[in-house]
Structures are given as C-alpha cells and as structure tokens.
Amino acid sequence: MNHNHPVFTDNDPQSELVTLNLGPTHPATHGVFQNVLQLDGERIVSGVSTIGYIHRAFEKIAEHRPFYQITPLTDRLNYCSSPINNMGWHMTVEKLLNIQMPKRVDYLRVIIMELSRIADHIICNTIIGQDTGATTTFLYLFQFREHIYEIFEEVCGARLTTNIGRIGGFERDFNEVAFTKINKFLKEFPVALKEFENLLTRNRIFIDRTAGVAEVTKETALEYSWTGPLLRATGVDYDVRVSDPYSSYQDFDFDVPVGTSGDIYDRYLVRNEEMWQSVRIIEQALVKLKTEPKGIFHADVPEFYLPPKQEVYNNMEALIYHFKIVMGEIDAPKAEVYHAVEGGNGELGFYLINDGGRTPYRLHFRRPSFINYQMFAPMSEGMLLSDAIINMSSMNIIAGELDA
Amino acid sequence: MEETTLNNNIHLQLTEKFGEKITAVSEPYGLLSFVTYKDVIINVLSHLKEELKFNFLTDITAVHYPGKDHGIAVVYHLHNMVEKVRVRIKVFISEQNPTIPTATSVWKGANWMERETYDLFGVQFEGHPDLRRILNMDDLGVHPMLKQYPLEDPNRVDKKDEFFGR
Numbered sequence: 001m002n003h004n005h006p007v008f009t010d011n012d013p014q015s016e017l018v019t020l021n022l023g024p025t026h027p028a029t030h031g032v033f034q035n036v037l038q039l040d041g042e043r044i045v046s047g048v049s050t051i052g053y054i055h056r057a058f059e060k061i062a063e064h065r066p067f068y069q070i071t072p073l074t075d076r077l078n079y080c081s082s083p084i085n086n087m088g089w090h091m092t093v094e095k096l097l098n099i100q101m102p103k104r105v106d107y108l109r110v111i112i113m114e115l116s117r118i119a120d121h122i123i124c125n126t127i128i129g130q131d132t133g134a135t136t137t138f139l140y141l142f143q144f145r146e147h148i149y150e151i152f153e154e155v156c157g158a159r160l161t162t163n164i165g166r167i168g169g170f171e172r173d174f175n176e177v178a179f180t181k182i183n184k185f186l187k188e189f190p191v192a193l194k195e196f197e198n199l200l201t202r203n204r205i206f207i208d209r210t211a212g213v214a215e216v217t218k219e220t221a222l223e224y225s226w227t228g229p230l231l232r233a234t235g236v237d238y239d240v241r242v243s244d245p246y247s248s249y250q251d252f253d254f255d256v257p258v259g260t261s262g263d264i265y266d267r268y269l270v271r272n273e274e275m276w277q278s279v280r281i282i283e284q285a286l287v288k289l290k291t292e293p294k295g296i297f298h299a300d301v302p303e304f305y306l307p308p309k310q311e312v313y314n315n316m317e318a319l320i321y322h323f324k325i326v327m328g329e330i331d332a333p334k335a336e337v338y339h340a341v342e343g344g345n346g347e348l349g350f351y352l353i354n355d356g357g358r359t360p361y362r363l364h365f366r367r368p369s370f371i372n373y374q375m376f377a378p379m380s381e382g383m384l385l386s387d388a389i390i391n392m393s394s395m396n397i398i399a400g401e402l403d404a
Numbered sequence: 405m406e407e408t409t410l411n412n413n414i415h416l417q418l419t420e421k422f423g424e425k426i427t428a429v430s431e432p433y434g435l436l437s438f439v440t441y442k443d444v445i446i447n448v449l450s451h452l453k454e455e456l457k458f459n460f461l462t463d464i465t466a467v468h469y470p471g472k473d474h475g476i477a478v479v480y481h482l483h484n485m486v487e488k489v490r491v492r493i494k495v496f497i498s499e500q501n502p503t504i505p506t507a508t509s510v511w512k513g514a515n516w517m518e519r520e521t522y523d524l525f526g527v528q529f530e531g532h533p534d535l536r537r538i539l540n541m542d543d544l545g546v547h548p549m550l551k552q553y554p555l556e557d558p559n560r561v562d563k564k565d566e567f568f569g570r
Contacts, residue, residue, distance in 0.1 A: 052539040059524070060548060064555050095433060225461050225513035236485075243488050337433050338481060338492065340462075349463060351481070366463045366481075374516040403539060 024053050028389045031399025042384050047377040055403040062363040066328025067093050078401045081116035081344040083164045088341035092350040093167045096337045104292040105169045106248035107285045114278040119148045120344030121271040124396040131393045132209045141196045154178040168305035169298025214391040216262035224375045228346025229270045234262030240342040252281050264394040328358035369401035411436040437492035442504045445495050449510045458482040464517035466525040470551045475499035506532040524549035
C-alpha cells in the first residue's frame with residue numbers, strides 16, 4: 001500500500017501545532033469529506049482536503065444506461081436543487097436531438113428551476129446564519145423549502161429525488177393545485193425573506209463574523225475556475241442564464257447581482273438578491289403563461305418523448321415508441337455536445353459523446369461544487385477555525401456534487 | 405452567423421500561430437472544437453488565455469477509445485467570458501504511455517480536474533504538483549473509466565443468469 005498523503009508529525013519538541021481531523025463526518029461540515037488541518041492554537045497553519053467518500057461512479061454507470069435512465073443519476077448530484085440537474089440533462093439531450101420546445105414548456109421549466117434555486121439558496125443562507133449563531137433565521141425561512149417541495153410533489157409526485165420532466169417536456173401538465181401553491185408561495189415568501197434580511201443583513205454580530213472574512217479577489221476566483229454566487233461575490237458578472245441563455249431565459253427581465261470584495265458577507269448578499277430575482281422571474285413567467293395555449297406540456301416528438309402510461313395501454317403507436325425508448329433505441333446523431341446550466345452553485349455542465357449506440361459513449365459532469373471546493377484548504381490557511389467553518393457553509397458544498 | 409465569424413477568427417489566429425498543429429477543426433452545435441498535439445498543448449492554452457482572452461478554464465476530462473493508436477483523448481473546455489465564446493480542445497495520447505504536460509502552469513484550478521482525470525483514466529500529467537487519486541481509494545490499482553473495466557465485478561456470482569434458471 002502506498003499512501004502518499006502528507007503525514008503531519010510533531011516530533012519537534014518546540015512544535016506547538018495540533019493536527020485536527022475535521023471530518024469525514026463532523027457536525028460542522030456539510031457532507032462527507034475530510035480536512036486534515038494543522039492548528040496553531042485556533043489558527044489554521046495548513047490544510048489538506050480529501051474527498052471521494054461518497055463517490056458512486058455516475059460517469060461509469062451512465063455509459064451503461066440509455067438516456068432516460070440517466071435522469072435519476074443527475075438529481076442525486078445536487079440533491080438540494082435536483083430539478084435543475086434533471087432539466088440540465090434533458091436539455092443536453094434535446095440539444096443533441098435538435099428538439100425545439102414549445103414556449104409554454106420553457107416557461108414551466110423556468111418556474112421549476114427558479115423555485116429550486118430558491119430552495120438551494122435558502123439552505124445555504126440559513127445555514128450561514130445558523131453557523132454564526134442565529135438559529136432563528138433557520139427556523140423562520142426553512143419552512144419555505146418545505147413549501148417548494150410541496151410544489152414539486154404536486155408536479156411530479158416526489159420531493160427530493162424529483163425526476164421532474166422528460167426529454168421533450170414534462171410527464172404531465174401542472175394541475176390547478178400546483179399553480180395555487182406557486183401563487184401562495186409567491187405571496188408569502190417575500191414577506192419571510194424580508195424578515196430574514198431584517199434579522200441578518202444589518203446584524204452587528206453577523207457582520208462582524210462575515211465581513212472581511214475569506215476574501216477572494218476576482219483574479220484568484222477566475223484562476224480557480226469558480227462559478228456561481230461565489231464568483232459573482234468577487235465582482236465578476238458571469239451567469240450562464242445571461243451569457244448562454246438556455247430554455248427561455250432570454251425572454252425574462254432580471255438582474256445579475258454582483259459583490260465587490262468576495263467575502264462571506266458578499267456571498268450571503270448575492271444569494272439573497274438572487275432569491276429576489278428568482279421571485280421576479282417566476283412572476284414574469286406566470287404572466288407569460290397566461291397568453292400561451294393551455295394543455296401543452298411537451299414537444300410533439302413521439303420518437304423521443306416517453307408517452308403517458310395511459311396511452312401505452314390503449315394506443316399501438318404509443319406502445320411501440322414506449323418500447324423503443326425504454327430499450328434505449330433512440331436514433332440520436334453521432335455527436336459531441338456540451339451544455340451548461342446555472343445550477344445553485346454555478347455552472348453545471350454536461351459533456352455528452354454519443355456514438356449511435358444504446359448508451360452514451362461518454363458522459364462527463366462538470367460539477368460546480370467539485371471545482372469550487374478545491375480552493376477551500378488553500379484559502380483556509382491563516383484563518384481561524386471558527387471562520388473556516390462559516391467559510392465552508394458559505395461555499396455551499398454539496399457532497400453529492402463533490403464526488404459524482 | 406455571429407458565432408461562426410467569431411469561431412473563424414479564433415481559428416485563423418490559431419493557425420497563424422501554430423500552423424499544422426491545429427487539425428480536425430469542426431463546429432458541432434456552434435462550439436469550435438479542434439485537435440492539437442501534446443508538444444504544443446501548453447503553448448496553445450497559454451496563447452488562448454493571454455492573447456485570445458479565454459480567461460476561464462471550464463473543464464478538463466478524458467475519453468477512452470480502445471484499440472486506436474492514440475486511444476486516450478484529453479479534452480479541455482475553455483471559455484471567453486467577454487465575447488461569450490467557448491472552445492473545445494482535444495489531445496490524443498497513447499494508451500500505453502499516457503503522458504501530457506500539466507495545465508496547472510496556466511490555471512491553478514486545473515489541479516483537481518487533472519487529479520480526477522488521472523484517477524479515472526490514468527493520464528499522467530507531467531509536472532503536476534500533487535498527482536494522486538482524488539475520488540477512489542489509493543490502492544485501487546486500476547483506472548476505472550477505461551473501457552476494459554466492466555461496470556460489474558466479473559467475479560460476482562449472485563448476478564449470473566444460470567443461477568436463476570435463465
């Protein structure tokens with residue numbers, strides 16, 4: 001066995017350094033990963049990150065599964081905002097197959113994706129509050145994640161591992177209850193978010209713990225390929241929704257919030273503002289939906305869109321297509337496609353190589369958490385341990401995305 | 405149309421600088437992709453970063469094509485955030501001796517992406533500061549994304565059809 005991990009020794013009698021294993025499972029870390037930190041008192045001298053504890057070989061499994069069966073793999077990457085992952089994958093396949101979506105489907109997708117972005121940011125921001133000692137914020141805002149999950153449940157029947165949608169649209173139309181719940185959410189959530197901001201944004205303790213902590217410059221962030229709220233907090237105006245609009249984001253009017261110093265406080269502010277912008281996008285989408293003909297929830301592509309089960313029982317065509325799709329005999333072009341969506345943590349990319357077989361020849365996930373997290377250990381050096389914990393929660397590391 | 409002119413410009417400037425070393429240029433789904441060689445890859449990457457303003461390294465990964473002379477393709481995705489263009493660069497390297505210079509000299513963020521590629525495909529990034537496995541355990545012994553390794557453990561008997569009367 002050859003373990004090349006650096007081993008910290010304190011043979012030197014003068015040495016006062018303490019080695020601390022933070023993780024693999026530790027109540028203060030947000031997932032299963034290890035940080036071996038060397039501490040001088042409370043201050044971190046150096047650190048080494050180890051990941052891979054929940055590596056599930058998704059890329060290998062994807063090579064053995066037809067397109068439809070890859071969907072459940074994607075929503076297990078970032079389980080805090082799984083619909084974005086689902087739809088990112090579906091849009092990748094649609095790009096490969098050159099499927100044009102009806103506008104109504106695009107708007108419905110935007111609603112779901114923005115709701116899951118809000119859910120993701122709620123978790124991250126309330127946890128920052130929690131880690132700085134403000135449990136109240138967590139209790140106030142966290143119920144709205146529950147309300148979002150109830151909307152998901154109404155749309156697809158599942159809450160966490162959602163599997164929303166199909167290649168070419170949705171499995172079924174949104175019912176009236178779903179729209180009622182979305183409207184109720186839009187009415188109640190801004191009030192609570194305002195209250196949440198009142199509790200934290202001008203809070204002296206919160207500012208003292210976060211402002212000026214873990215500052216990252218623009219240049220460093222780009223050098224380390226950061227994306228998402230972390231990159232925007234440093235002042236780089238990059239959002240996949242604006243720079244490479246997918247689905248129908250070009251039809252919406254929204255701002256991309258940016259920070260200035262890239263510290264934890266800025267990341268918190270950027271995420272908060274993004275929640276406001278998401279609410280704005282959903283409101284616009286609901287207005288746009290009114291002018292679209294009702295009852296359209298998928299594109300007219302029977303050879304790729306999995307037919308509803310009721311039709312499979314009663315319609316020969318549907319049965320044939322169902323069989324062909326389930327057996328993975330979709331006639332997809334031999335091509336390579338890279339498609340990126342703005343996930344909760346940043347650019348979530350799918351690199352798909354199709355060689356005409358039943359399964360993808362190669363599928364690679366560009367996972368934002370994996371790439372963002374690489375900077376955690378270097379940036380922790382010189383930081384207090386208690387600050388490093390808040391830094392970790394502000395990076396919103398999702399262990400599922402870290403490992404794939 | 406606009407995308408095509410941008411891509412043409414990049415292609416022209418690259419061929420001006422590297423000539424024959426830029427081959428197999430194509431534009432699948434509007435994304436400029438080309439193949440280059442491992443002796444110039446670092447120069448190509450730095451040229452793209454410094455001169456053509458591709459300031460962002462999106463991703464590094466690899467693909468295995470067993471049975472070919474140069475059976476492993478290392479794939480780089482780069483992004484110019486100002487002009488909103490992406491490129492894909494491929495370098496084909498030999499399967500028996502999969503070595504390629506590291507891109508950590510151009511972007512520090514390449515570190516973990518290369519470690520992942522090494523872990524899954526066994527690509528040796530020469531000059532990498534800390535090339536060891538990242539996702540799998542240290543003594544795994546194989547690079548599991550290579551096509552010769554099946555998904556299931558071949559020694560497992562609980563999944564063999566004959567034991568189920570099939």
